[in-house]
Amino acid sequence: MTALIRPLGALALSALAALVLSVALGSVTLPPDEILAALGGQGEALSRTLILELRLPRSLAAFAVGGLLAVAGALMQVLLRNPLADPYVLGLSGGASVGALMAMLAGLGSVLVSGSAFVGALVSTLLVFGLAHGRGGWTPARLLLTGVVVAAGWGAVITLMLAVSPADRLPGMLYWLMGDLSYAGTPWPPLVLLAIVCLLAVPLGRNLNVLARGAMQAAALGVSVRRLEWGLYLAASALTAMAVTTAGSIGFVGLVVPHMLRLLLGNDQRLILPACALAGGTLLLLADTLARIMIAPEQLPVGVITALLGVPTFLYLLYRSQ
Amino acid sequence: MRRLEARELVIDVPGRPAGRALGVCVEPGQMWGVLGPNGAGKTTLLHTLAGLRAPRRGEVRLDGRPLAALKRRQVARQLGLIFQERHDGFPATVRETALIGRHPYLSPWQMEGAEELRLAEAALERLDVAHLAERLVSTLSGGERQRLAIATVLTQAPAIWLADEPTNHLDLHHQAGVMALLAEQAAEGCAVLMCLHDLNLAARWCDHLLLLYPDGEACWGPAEAMLVPEVLERLYGQRLATAWVDGAPVFVPVR
Numbered sequence: 001m002t003a004l005i006r007p008l009g010a011l012a013l014s015a016l017a018a019l020v021l022s023v024a025l026g027s028v029t030l031p032p033d034e035i036l037a038a039l040g041g042q043g044e045a046l047s048r049t050l051i052l053e054l055r056l057p058r059s060l061a062a063f064a065v066g067g068l069l070a071v072a073g074a075l076m077q078v079l080l081r082n083p084l085a086d087p088y089v090l091g092l093s094g095g096a097s098v099g100a101l102m103a104m105l106a107g108l109g110s111v112l113v114s115g116s117a118f119v120g121a122l123v124s125t126l127l128v129f130g131l132a133h134g135r136g137g138w139t140p141a142r143l144l145l146t147g148v149v150v151a152a153g154w155g156a157v158i159t160l161m162l163a164v165s166p167a168d169r170l171p172g173m174l175y176w177l178m179g180d181l182s183y184a185g186t187p188w189p190p191l192v193l194l195a196i197v198c199l200l201a202v203p204l205g206r207n208l209n210v211l212a213r214g215a216m217q218a219a220a221l222g223v224s225v226r227r228l229e230w231g232l233y234l235a236a237s238a239l240t241a242m243a244v245t246t247a248g249s250i251g252f253v254g255l256v257v258p259h260m261l262r263l264l265l266g267n268d269q270r271l272i273l274p275a276c277a278l279a280g281g282t283l284l285l286l287a288d289t290l291a292r293i294m295i296a297p298e299q300l301p302v303g304v305i306t307a308l309l310g311v312p313t314f315l316y317l318l319y320r321s322q
Numbered sequence: 323m324r325r326l327e328a329r330e331l332v333i334d335v336p337g338r339p340a341g342r343a344l345g346v347c348v349e350p351g352q353m354w355g356v357l358g359p360n361g362a363g364k365t366t367l368l369h370t371l372a373g374l375r376a377p378r379r380g381e382v383r384l385d386g387r388p389l390a391a392l393k394r395r396q397v398a399r400q401l402g403l404i405f406q407e408r409h410d411g412f413p414a415t416v417r418e419t420a421l422i423g424r425h426p427y428l429s430p431w432q433m434e435g436a437e438e439l440r441l442a443e444a445a446l447e448r449l450d451v452a453h454l455a456e457r458l459v460s461t462l463s464g465g466e467r468q469r470l471a472i473a474t475v476l477t478q479a480p481a482i483w484l485a486d487e488p489t490n491h492l493d494l495h496h497q498a499g500v501m502a503l504l505a506e507q508a509a510e511g512c513a514v515l516m517c518l519h520d521l522n523l524a525a526r527w528c529d530h531l532l533l534l535y536p537d538g539e540a541c542w543g544p545a546e547a548m549l550v551p552e553v554l555e556r557l558y559g560q561r562l563a564t565a566w567v568d569g570a571p572v573f574v575p576v577r
Binding site: 081083204210212217222223262266270 | 372373374393394395396399405408409415418422430
């Protein structure tokens, strides 16, 4: 157990530090004592509004979305026994975006938009997995190629939908595609989902460890592989859908974070999954802070920052993996 | 004491006629060898016996209960399988790999404890790979990996051992070591069944043999009854010369 607590403790501390930093920095920089006062319900009304209603919810949402994406990536990597799997690369985010945009085009409410995004993510996963599986199982090359092509297909559908949608709906739809946290709204649903997944990671983690060694080996060691794989698939889709509905499609967090953590902490999923939640959250929190302050008072979409970090990392991984 | 029984079993090899249904019972203490040329369905048979593949007909029973009706976890506490092919997804150390043998015994919230570690270390020691415990599996040689796979099943400590070419990649000394280990398991009351390429290892160590022909035909029985040169020549499509060495028959291909 101590082997779990030490790295997770360190990651939790850095997440907290990133949270404080992201709340403090912005168009107006706030000193730590003012933040503490505002959290305690005191201090100036203006800075209290700024912290409690603007920056803190956004920061928490950024943390939750980053965590969800990283955990979704880690789950898909176990599911596919392939370190290059990631919701964005495999077209899940694209599918979820198309689902969400379709609901928006139809003028549906936010609950239906989320539901539609979930279905979109599910359909996309099914499509990619089904097509890439073929007879001989998933090979990394075929899976990636299928994912990339499906993602490109979603891209085309998205462009088509933007082209035909009425002008008044365009801004809301565009925010999805750039990955932007300024419309995040309440951070609680993604945060709660993230907490649930982390709690489930501990009892399910050893099953995942065994599954990572191959489906046959896992079945021989008592894992009900089919059920577990479906569970993983649904969970990864649900997490991605939740992340995408909160912040639009943000790429590469699910790829970079699990990979880095695996290099540092090994491959025990009971450790890696909660660690992904914390580190993914921290990464997106910092990326969002950068997005807010780099060209302040203008803001960059956070998806730009993560892609700038993620693309070189991805290429490096691909280059190294024969 | 566990027994594994194949009842009217026809394994599912695509594009092959049903052939002869197998009615084999592997009793505790017995050491079965499965012999046959490439593509005869040895691995398929082993996977079917382990419940990892559905048979075309018939069923496999573990202690009289149909395997298909048991939970995988229950099966894994009684039946271990040494795979012929392994692929490593994510990097893992030798010790971690042996430890997964304890998976079927641990409850979801339980972490591997001192007892699990002790069993894994003992198994690594027994297979002569304890000195590699910290190494990544991907850095091992073929023979070392093979011994690690066997150590993982030894950590699992099943009552029924199924082994797919357990001596693959092993040097002579370790081949004898592994066969001795399996014989020891049988002597302690385990039921052991293994596929073997090496006719002479089977002749030396196995007390029962199952011969699988490529067309789905099969015959089985006590080793003495099966080790008939004419039968084996037909099995492999190869003429053989026979000699007796150290109390066991040795078969050599005729040039």
